[in-house]
Amino acid sequence: MTDAISSFGAVGRPVSIHTDRAAKARLKGRYRTETWFKWLGAAAVALAGLFLVLLLSTIVTQAIPALRQNYLTLPIDLSAAKVDPAKLDAANYDAIAQEALTAKFSDVTSRQDKRLLRGLISTGTGVFLRKDIAADPGMLGGTVDYAVPLDDFADLYLKGLLADVGSDEAISTSVTPSETSGDIDLTFGDDAMLTLARGHGATEGENGMLTLTSGASSLLVAFNGGMVKLTALSPGTNGTAVAKGTVIEALDSTAPAASGQAFLRVIDTPEASRKISDKMIVWLDTLKSAGLIESRFNSIFFFTGASREPELAGVWGAVVGSFLTMIVTLAIAFPIGVSAAIYLEEFAPKNRLTTIIEVNINNLAAVPSIVFGLLGLAVFLNFFGMPRSAPVVGGMVLALMTLPIIIIASRASLRAVPPSIREAALGIGASKVQTVFHHVLPLAMPGIMTGTILGMAHALGETAPLLMIGMVAFIVDIPGGFTDPATILPVQIFMWADFPEAGFQQKTSAAILILLLFLVIMNAIAVILRRRFERRW
Amino acid sequence: MNIMTEAGVEQKLSSGTNAPLIKMKGEKVSVHYGEKRALFDVDLDVRENQVTALIGPSGCGKSTFLRCLNRMNDTIDIARVSGKITLDGEDVYDPKIDVVELRARVGMVFQKPNPFPKSIYENVAYGPRIHGLARSKAELDGIVESSLKKAGLFNEVKDRLLESGTGLSGGQQQRLCIARAIAVSPEVILMDEPCSALDPIATARVEELIDELRQNYTIVIVTHSMQQAARVSQRTAMFHLGYLVEEGATDKMFTNPDDKRTQDYITGRFG
Known part of the structure; x- marks a missing residue:
């Protein structure tokens, strides 16, 4: 051995199996693989990022027009001859508004043209007018300037989405x-x-x-x-x-x-x-150049329920529906899921039965969500006769779907608590329950909450199971309780995407944006909880 | 070895001989982990107010035996214990024995310091609180203070009792764990290689502490360090491959062991 070393030493630089030519080639090959892998990884990330940017930019650019709505200010005649202050409901507010509009274009005489002209303002005008008068009776008795929402085509034209405006x-x-x-x-x-x-x-x-x-x-x-x-x-x-x-x-x-x-x-x-005639374009341009049209924040979209008229359709009903459904889901899935996880992880004996339960819970997480919808339809609606389209049923179905996710996440975070903490507690005579509830659970809580929020976010975006229990119904009223008919955001998006009116295209994107916003908020909460409550030991 | 079945009573009768009482007693203790047998019919006595050191090479069953004494093996699903272990003459594996009460009487300090990720105060106060040992806040404060004092930690942490126990140094953490064990007023303290994760200075402090604690508690310590066993213990038991090889007074074990394996192990020929 010593001889060998001394003979290598004689060469000048000793050559061993780690320094000869073959070894250098091997080393080079290893670095080459590493470089390759790094580039591939970077390329994959870049591609994913590109798609994300594409998706988001498409949605955002589509959604932005829906955030504003054009209003036409008209001198509305609310004198006693038109509206009897004693019988507010008897007045035909739509006709009053339409008269105010046609008065602006005295040369429009044919029935057909008059109908076109009346179509410039939203069919919901009368409803808004009546509501505002009921809120502020001081408007009555004379002529007031009142801003009415434009019809969806007129609105889209002014936003430059129906035709190029020309010059x-x-x-x-x-x-x-x-x-x-x-x-x-x-x-x-x-x-x-x-x-x-x-x-x-x-x-x-x-x-x-x-x-x-x-x-x-x-x-x-x-x-x-x-x-x-x-x-x-x-x-x-x-x-x-x-x-x-x-x-x-x-x-x-x-x-x-x-x-x-x-x-x-x-x-x-x-x-x-x-979808808009030359005449309407000319009228709109005239009204616009007269300074009667202004673009406002689209409060109709944010604060009203669904409608078949694009300019009257709002997401608030769906947002409230989603919120109520999520409350039910959380109230059911969180306590049951966490209790099940604690029992399975800390108390259950490890035998064949618990193994079967475990395997089945893992499998449940992979069951297509529409199957849970069918289950909800068969059990909650048909067997128990619960109300159709109600957030309470939707929440129960989504809770079934979220349960396995919460159980799996909770078990994983319970398992991640170091056994030394359990031993420490048991070693000073804490009972099993005390050990779990005083030491293990608090340490596992950030993980459990993260899992729960992610499960809830998953449920929030779920459409299929809710179609089965009738939450796809067209519901105009904003739900006031857990048993009122309601729809939820993803279902609303699904329905709007299905409507042929061009005006719904922007509403769909805007609703998607709102849904994404909710998801981002929920995920951010998950991250914050994790950061704040994560403890080191 | 003199076997006395009713250890407490008979020892008291013969107290004139100045022999310490037998606090815990293992008779034909065997442990199986699933199919594998880890401990073979071990007979070992633990004497009151003495430090009993368990030594032997890795995997010899000394920690397994230690964990039988307060039934920590119960937490391992596949572990099965047979034979008899008594605490003051009572069988600790008797179904009538409450394991919570047993562990309050037989405390444990683990190999790796494992303070709760809570404040120093909470770490020590937790045991007395769950066992209802303090009737008032003042009393609890007293228990915490005296436990920390007994563990030789009080002066170092008295100004930061509300800071996290995990922020202490390794040696301090281990003394905190000892304080936590003492706070429950156990009769026996089991220590599973308490100094293996500590530096020599921290080790020396813990060893001093063990010597002091011997006045009030019965201590069983598992150690890999021959010197430590020689320094802190009065009696030593040598384990090998699941068998108890030899047991006796520490002085004798280290100077004139009966068994050749003990001699080889002590002199560093194997292990």
């Missing part, structure tokens, strides 16, 4: 109308308008006739205090262009508008592919 460009030629209202002819000083119409999808006909159908962009010409929608164009004499148009807002006179006095408004989205 006003001055027309660099003269425009001469033939009439001030109805279907009229317009004469343009040059034929630039023809090229423009071709560029915006006009259909080319005989004699160079260009027709602007509802499949083409809308070309609106504003001049002389009115607005004309172009329907067809054809080349005129001397390089002019002649257009047919429909007056949307009456012109002041048939005087020609000089170059630069008329403005062209192009709405790129064809009328056929949007």
Whole structure:
């Protein structure tokens, strides 16, 4: 042995199995694996982060418009002729508000147009008006400026979600109308308008006739205090262009508008592919430029119950429903779960029966949640005859689902308490129960609470089992108690996502955001509890 | 070894001989952990107001025997104890014996200091409180103070009784655990390698303490240190592979053991 070392030493640097060439290659290989693994891990984390950012940014950008709602301020006539102060319920508040709106557009005369115009304000206007008058009778007796919520399409248009709004460009030629209202002819000083119409999808006909159908962009010409929608164009004499148009807002006179006095408004989205007509757009623009429309915090969304009208739909009913359901879940699952965990972990003998129970509890945690819903339907509703759609039943079903999670988490944290603490307590003559309740349980509590909160967060996001017990019903009233019909946030999201109205798309995202907010808060509480109560030994 | 069945009574009758009373007595004590037998028919007496040291190589059954004395083996599901262990003549494994009462009479200090993650005061006060030993707060304060004094810890911690017991140094923690055991006023204190996690200075303090405590308590100590056994104990029992090899006065064991295995172990030839 000594000989070998001395002979290595003679080489200068001793070569051993840890320093020869093969060893260096092995070492290099080990570092290579490590580098690979690090990069793979980082890539996985980055990918997950990317998806999270994508998801959140999509939801947030979708949800932001739903946080505000446009209101139209109208002079509402609440004189005694319209509303009898003695019989507040007898008045037709919707009609009063609609009259105030149509009064703004005296040139709208046809039944069809009037109906379109009335559709600009929400169908819930009358309800709001009556409620506000009941709260403040001082409004009665005269004309008051009152802000009414806009209908969902009008609201979406103003938020720029239904059609691109386009812009006003001055027309660099003269425009001469033939009439001030109805279907009229317009004469343009040059034929630039023809090229423009071709560029915006006009259909080319005989004699160079260009027709602007509802499949083409809308070309609106504003001049002389009115607005004309172009329907067809054809080349005129001397390089002019002649257009047919429909007056949307009456012109002041048939005087020609000089170059630069008329403005062209192009709405790129064809009328056929949007849910709002040119007329409504023009009216809304007029109202907006008159400063009558303002965007407010959407209190309707946050503080009312469900509705089929997107502008009237709110999450409060679902939030209250979720809250009531969670209270029931917590009240049932926490004490039972923790007691079961304590018994199984600290007191139960380790025999075949407890092993079977243990295995089954672990399996229960993996049972699809809809199965618990079926169980709730069969047992709580059909057998015990409990009320349908009620938070108490929903809470019981979710409690069944949460129980295994709480039991498993509680057992794990009980097991994590060092045995030396148990021995210490037993060693000075504490009984088993004293040992558990004075020493083990307090130390396990942060873990138990964390597990419980995570289980509750899991339950909060659960939809399927509640569909089975009827919590998917359309419920307008905000639930006042545990047995009132209610729905919960995820079910509300599910229902809204199913509604065809465009206005619900933003509401869905906003409701998801609220649900996520709740989950984040619950998880934060779990983290704080863990940090604060974690003890070291 | 003189076997006396009614230890307490007969010892008192023959008290003129100045022989200490037998406090605890093991007769044919065997322990099985599942299929494995850990202890083979051990007969061992523990004498009052003496320190009995249990020595032997690792896995020889000395801790197992110690844990039988206050039935801490009950907490291990697969452990099965046979034979007879008496405390003042009463069989501690008798179903009529309340294990809580037994452990109040036979306290224990563990290998690793294991204070409760509570205040120093609470650590000591917990035992008297659950056993109802103090009728008032003042009385409890008195018990805590005297226990800490007996454990030689009071002067070091008197200003921070409400601070966490886990914040003390290892040696202080172990003395806190001794104070906690004393606070219940046990008759016997079992110590399972109480100094194995301590540095030499802390060890010396605990050893001094053991010597002082001998005046009032009966002590059984498991130790891996021959020197410690020689220093603190009056009687020594040598275990090997689950058998009690030899038992006798410490002086004799360390100078002139009967069994060759004891001699080999003491002189460091195995173990």
